[in-house]
Amino acid sequence: MTNVKTAVKVDFFRHDLGERELRSVAQVLAGPILTTGDTVAEFERRFADYLGRRHALGVTSCTGALHLSLLALGIGAGHEVITTPMTFIASATAILEAGAKPVFVDVEPQTANLDASRIEAAITERTRAIVPVHLYGQMCDMRAIREIADRHGLYVIEDAAHCIEGERDGIRPGQLGDASCFSFYATKNLTCGEGGAVVTDNDSLAEKLRLLRLHGMTKTAADRFREGYHHWDMVLLGWKYNMDNIQAALLIPQMDRLEENWRKREALAGLYYEKLSGLPNLSWPRSLPGVRHARHIFTIWIGGGRRDSIVRGLQEAGIGVVVNYRAIHLLTYFRDSYGFQPGDFPVAESIGNATLSLPFYPGIPEEHVNIVAEALKYLLKE
Numbered sequence: 001m002t003n004v005k006t007a008v009k010v011d012f013f014r015h016d017l018g019e020r021e022l023r024s025v026a027q028v029l030a031g032p033i034l035t036t037g038d039t040v041a042e043f044e045r046r047f048a049d050y051l052g053r054r055h056a057l058g059v060t061s062c063t064g065a066l067h068l069s070l071l072a073l074g075i076g077a078g079h080e081v082i083t084t085p086m087t088f089i090a091s092a093t094a095i096l097e098a099g100a101k102p103v104f105v106d107v108e109p110q111t112a113n114l115d116a117s118r119i120e121a122a123i124t125e126r127t128r129a130i131v132p133v134h135l136y137g138q139m140c141d142m143r144a145i146r147e148i149a150d151r152h153g154l155y156v157i158e159d160a161a162h163c164i165e166g167e168r169d170g171i172r173p174g175q176l177g178d179a180s181c182f183s184f185y186a187t188k189n190l191t192c193g194e195g196g197a198v199v200t201d202n203d204s205l206a207e208k209l210r211l212l213r214l215h216g217m218t219k220t221a222a223d224r225f226r227e228g229y230h231h232w233d234m235v236l237l238g239w240k241y242n243m244d245n246i247q248a249a250l251l252i253p254q255m256d257r258l259e260e261n262w263r264k265r266e267a268l269a270g271l272y273y274e275k276l277s278g279l280p281n282l283s284w285p286r287s288l289p290g291v292r293h294a295r296h297i298f299t300i301w302i303g304g305g306r307r308d309s310i311v312r313g314l315q316e317a318g319i320g321v322v323v324n325y326r327a328i329h330l331l332t333y334f335r336d337s338y339g340f341q342p343g344d345f346p347v348a349e350s351i352g353n354a355t356l357s358l359p360f361y362p363g364i365p366e367e368h369v370n371i372v373a374e375a376l377k378y379l380l381k382e
């Protein structure tokens with residue numbers, strides 16, 4: 001392996017926050033409201049407009065956004081929610097936090113997305129919602145999922161943590177879901193370190209989410225600053241998930257370069273495909289026709305049971321890699337809680353045993369892409 005040791009350290013991810021974000025945060029610090037206020041409202045307008053939706057609500061994480069969406073739609077104890085085992089654990093733990101049971105449905109072999117054709121077989125009288133995850137940035141078949149949901153009277157809550165910029169057959173994230181949840185976690189396409197948002201076209205759902213994200217209180221600190229103190233009420237049992245002005249200040253300038261950064265990642269994906277094509281034991285998820293891929297994570301599939309040794313080899317060469325994801329039903333908690341066994345969701349398991357994510361972010365030096373490609377070439381031919 002020493003043969004592929006490189007002089008350069010190749011980072012898995014680097015954010016591009018800088019002067020513009022510092023100036024934006026300085027403006028908030030110069031004002032009186034650090035918590036949820038006008039800056040959050042401005043970000044929410046920008047984000048909702050970008051997606052073409054009526055409402056966006058800033059929260060502290062996508063996990064919180066999913067949790068609140070489930071609560072706001074009345075989903076809890078005794079209910080089942082269908083989702084995918086090929087995702088980050090939060091898609092399922094948010095369902096558990098709401099008191100409901102996650103029910104996994106296997107994924108499509110070509111895309112690793114929730115397989116809509118298998119959903120109906122998993123619906124019972126306790127099912128209340130479907131949580132599709134637009135994995136890596138490629139949207140699920142939302143038309144099919146919406147149709148199934150309507151036929152069975154179910155809600156659709158999109159986990160769009162990977163998919164701000166995506167589109168499929170003219171449908172965008174947030175368009176067909178009752179609520180759609182986004183993440184602004186440290187490595188996401190839009191980031192403030194930790195943060196999230198829920199998007200919806202439903203006015204009364206948006207009002208409920210607004211109450212639920214801040215203790216179920218009828219007034220906020222910004223209201224008190226603007227209007228003076230008036231007694232407030234608590235009308236619902238809420239949570240503490242409100243986004244603050246500092247997070248929003250970090251996010252607003254990034255809205256201006258969302259498309260530009262997407263184009264850079266799209267070009268970068270093309271470069272990787274070009275350099276990696278034809279290598280033995282190497283494939284990748286297919287981008288379907290009609291899809292604009294949001295290009296959040298760049299994933300390859302290593303065959304022949306060699307994934308873990310390739311992960312080791314790349315790391316020894318100073319290249320940052322991550323696995324997104326091992327099938328989550330086989331993690332200890334889910335096995336212990338529900339008795340899942342290897343073989344329960346075979347497509348997700350085989351993808352989970354093959355998948356590997358490469359360094360991928362808008363400003364990555366082309367030299368780093370060459371280093372990664374050369375190292376993979378060497379390791380795969382070994």
Ligand SMILES: *Cc1c(COP(=O)(O)O)cnc(C)c1O
Nearest residue numbers: 061062063088090161183184185
């Ligand atoms: C990052 C991520 C989440 C969780 O987002 P947080 O903002 O960290 O809570 C949920 N689902 C998927 C698919 C993710 O990648």
